[in-house]
Amino acid sequence: MPGDLDLVTFGQRLRHLRRTRGFTLSDLGERVGRAPSQLSLLENGKREPKLSLLTALSQTLGVSVEELLSRQPPSRRAQLEIAVEEAQRDPVYQSLNLPHLKVGKRVPNDVLEHIVGLYDELKRRSVKPTATPEEARRANADLRRQMRERGNYFEHIEKVAQETLDAVGYSSGALSQGQILSMVTHHGFTLRYVQDLPRSVRSITDTRNRRLYLKRESLGMHSPRTILLQTLGNFVLGHGQPRDFADFLRQRVEANYFAAAVLIPESSAVPYLQEAKKAHDLSVEDLRDVFSVSYEMAAHRFTNLANRHLGLVCHFIRNDETGIIYKAYENDGLIFPTDDTGAIEGQRMCRYWSGRQVFASPDRYSIYYQYTDKPNGTHFCVAHVDPSREKNFAITLGVPYKESRWFRGRETTNRTQSDCPTGECCVRPPADLAARWEGQVWPSARAHSHVLSALPSGTFPGVDETDVYTFLEHHAEE
Template sequence: MRVEDDRTRVMGARIRHFRTRAGLTLAALAEQLGTTASTLSLVENGKRALRAPEMPSFAGALGVDVTDLLSDEPPDARTALELELQRLQSGPQFAALGVPAVRVSRTLPHDALAALVRTLQELDRKAREATATPEEARRANTELRGWMRERDNHLPHIESAATEIVEAVGHEIGALTHREVALMAEHLGFNLLHVDDLPRSTRTITDLEHGRIYLPPSSIPGGHGLRSMALQAMAHRVLGHTAPSSYQEFLRQRLEIACFAGSCLMPERQAVEFLTDAKERRDLAVEDFRDAFGVTHEQAALRMTNLLTTHLGLRVHFLRVGADGEIHKAYENDGLPLPTDVTGAVEGQIVCRKWIARRAGHQENRTTEAHQYTDTAAGTFWSSTQTGSGPHGAFSITFGVGFDDAKWFRGRATRERQVSTCPDESCCSRPPSDLAARWSEAAWPSARMHAQVLAALPSGRFPGVDDTEVFEFLERHAAMD
């Protein structure tokens, strides 16, 4: 229901309330106003909006001020329930039930009205929870990846929002400091507070009532990640996000806040100047970009996907790959043939054993980037990979370009080259015939079960977040004032 419809209904209810309180019938009030009872009935039932020139005469006839008519508050608790029932019964969730609407009248007992409203509110809440089956979630993520590919992973409105807030705190060059991030929060009306009792299901919590953003302790190892957490929390406010109504919207918001944080940590103007200079020297490297802005290798690689196509004309690819070769994140606009399932999703798919994204984990020296050319059916690609480890195990971050654009990057002189014919099973997924002959009947491995195979997709207003824990946390900290 539109906001205007809500206001019309509330005003009509207030007029009926004041008319009844004044002891006037519809006909008596209509006679005073020079209109008809049927027209007045339409106004009271919220089916006809009262025009501004009519308001003084209505207010005078009812013995109230015009401001009394304009209030957004229902006149009493009973009317509030009636209006809420009308709103709920006019929504798509109620229509989908296929049952007739309950006529709102004064003969409907108050307890029955309250119970009916509470029931419909609960149905409405459950329908609005951002839930989805794994297949729906994967399709939503695939659509989002395609949407970003069409835009070369570049969102100008987010760049503009980030530029505005970065300039507001006077940041000019180098890594964004924790102090500057705190100033950004103050600029938006928030204070950053570090606590050690955040619910396990959350990374940050924003208290909109008291203007606080709660973060993990500032002394945790790798505390530079707190800048990104704080910026992502602010991004929801800067970008005008509301509670997601679908899993697709939830994913879009996550992507947007990550883009905002990256755009603040590596501001567009400074980042493009750095990359342009490196390209002119034919010395582009993720590790240099990472170190110049004090971010993680993954953040730097992702930010380069935001900027290199739009500003430097280079088409690129990015992958985050787990220790078993499964894709966690991926993006390409250079034609790299990513493995996909039947829905087009790449997450969870296994990359070819010949790709540097998997082979880098076997390198003796893991402190610097490893480089490789890979010949595929779609062409030859140059890639640079850095390995790392986190709470969920080892992973690799890969950034690369097509063969023709490798000339701009450090590591282009590598002699490492592999040929990948995947998805042809003979490339790397089918065991060599001699090994298969020797062991196929003699091997009986016990598979390691991946818990996510059986796990239900997180549900809730914000998928995976325990609302009770969050509300108890906010209540606890509000009481400390």
């Protein structure tokens, strides 16, 4: 049995299929050799089915096991019943000390809609409107630790992405725009490109009218089709309103993963990478070009597949020209600079690491290869500067020295030595420079007012809800 089986949704699907076939619990029990009471426990989400029973149920009901285990509710009514059941399990709801509501067939849909709506508002008001910077850093560190433990591979998202690809007839190569639009339609949405999207959002989804709104322009490293798939991913993966900042981060990571898994499908990318490894010619730029994605997405997608399918450990870093780390991942033993909470983001990397050295290379926009000798070993890294209208970021993919033999660029003569993050190779200036200038300089630092400010408030941090609601009001009647 899959470890992430949603028992409540499974129970609803089983009840829905049983009723549409005209079976009572006793009828179904006779056909699968189980007592009606046992099947009732399944339908109420209180027992996990064994594989043998799953097989018997699927054969009797005339559906595949995959359909029986689908995480999608079979109907709007089932979706509402699941939502009410999950709401009653929430401590926020239970704090009201209300008796448990058993939803029978005679309870109208509009009553369930009201209960779910009231719960959503109760939940929204109970969520802390802000997270302190320390809480945010801890949440980020916890999430990164979870990613490292699983090799940055999310099997359930890979499956959902493949199901979506299969639904639009994808076979190989880069995904076409037509296939992406078919995905939107397949999941019951329509797409509208607009020019007046509020500045605080990348997209807006009108769940009432099943419309997705976005601009035909890139935002940072994200192209319109990437943003579209990230938005769609939230609904395909069954995300609800974030419970807190950690949940918001988790959902963002999962939606990004879904977009990458669709644009660089596992079924096509893995054979391609395995052949490149055999040829000792692994390269991020080729992965980028074959699937028509950004360099950053190609590098990050490599980390999803490397451990699972190539037997490689690696690290990934996104940093600006000053060395400030914005995003990072490792399962190869690389020691990042961290703060007291274990957070990497916001820390400054060593000036001798490839992510900073690439900015000083003769052609910063070409692929840069480097070996870096560090306290716990040597790493081979491939760095590239992804230009944007806002600021340039370096994207680095690195592996331990012994794994460099699989990569293009391994013959590079670029080599540096770093004692960071525990040494003083770049924390303090070289001794000869310090001797000449220490005590004779008064630099004026750039403002760092963000250090004192709280993180953006709201269920979706940083989003101006008034702008969003005004936007939807304007477009609702179109």
